[in-house]
Amino acid sequence: MPSQPNRLKELRQERNISLNSFSKELKEKYQISLSPSQLMYYENGKRQPRNSEIWNILADFFGVPVAYLLNFIDDKEENIIDYKVEDKELIKQGRELVKMLLPNISLEQFEELYHKQSALPPITSTNSNGITKEVDTSYIVHEKLTHIYWFIGVAPKEYQEMLAKWSLLKFEEHRSIIELLDILISYKLDYSKKNRIPLLLSLKIYFTSHNKLVHANYKTVH
Structure with a gap:
């Protein structure tokens, strides 16, 4: 049986906040502008954030791992990948380098193109109770993109542009x-x-x- 593409709506309803309040709180806490209609599209899976960092912010807002938010795991306390502080800095540095190395496209366009070319078909999983659900594979693509940023951040200068451009090819x-x-x-x-x-x-x-x-x-x- 199909499941929700993510747990955004479920987590918002657990907090008992409206889409309008959700939008305002995100603006106040993270200085990002996401309209109620945008958030509704994300909840329904009709649209994906053009910036992968948005999923990290939304997960942080609810205090859950990105993998849980994207319906990839069922345990709020489990975290598949727990990045160290220095790794997070390298990922951030990699994102900034991509903006500098590819000046003709925005970071949002870079990520959108990467997601389109790296999209995986939906997969299903069955739990111990025999209940089958569809797993959102966008989490896998999200983590692959995060790893690319990390690699660019840690790579010698002469390889950084090559890695950024290579990641956009089929x-x-x-x-x-x-x-x-x-x-x-x-x-x-x-x-x-x-x-x-x-x-x-x-x-x-x-x-x-x-x-x-x-x-x-x-x-x-x-």
């Missing part, structure tokens, strides 16, 4: 870039040989064949 695009890197590495290893193919020609052959494959796949799909 699996097939990752493979294409790895194949391109293989060509470049082979060229370096083969540099001393007289019969090596010039680098520019190697890249031209690669991109020509790759574009033909992409065009063929596009025709097949459409």
Whole structure:
């Protein structure tokens, strides 16, 4: 049987507060503006926050783990991942670096695109009483994104931009870039040989064949 996409409405009703009061309290405590209609959309699962930090704020407001808020676990006291203070600082630093490294898109657009490309199909779980429910997999994507911020925060400077941009690519695009890197590495290893193919020609052959494959796949799909 399907379940609520998250526990936001349930937790709000336990507090016995209206959507209007909820919106005002969030503004006063966290200095964020979420209208009652936005909060209602989040409760119904019709819309996701464009900023993943919103889930952290909402979970903190009710004093529960994000995993519980997103209906991923059933125990309020359980926390799948408990970040240390230094890790939280690295995550925060990673978020700031993404804004600096990708100036042509907002952080909200970055996260929205990541969520779209990393979305997982719903999964079901059955408890000890034999009751089956649908589990919201958005929590998994949320944690993956948090890990990306952490990696960017801890990475050497020369890798930070690469990690930020790499995270927005699909699996097939990752493979294409790895194949391109293989060509470049082979060229370096083969540099001393007289019969090596010039680098520019190697890249031209690669991109020509790759574009033909992409065009063929596009025709097949459409």
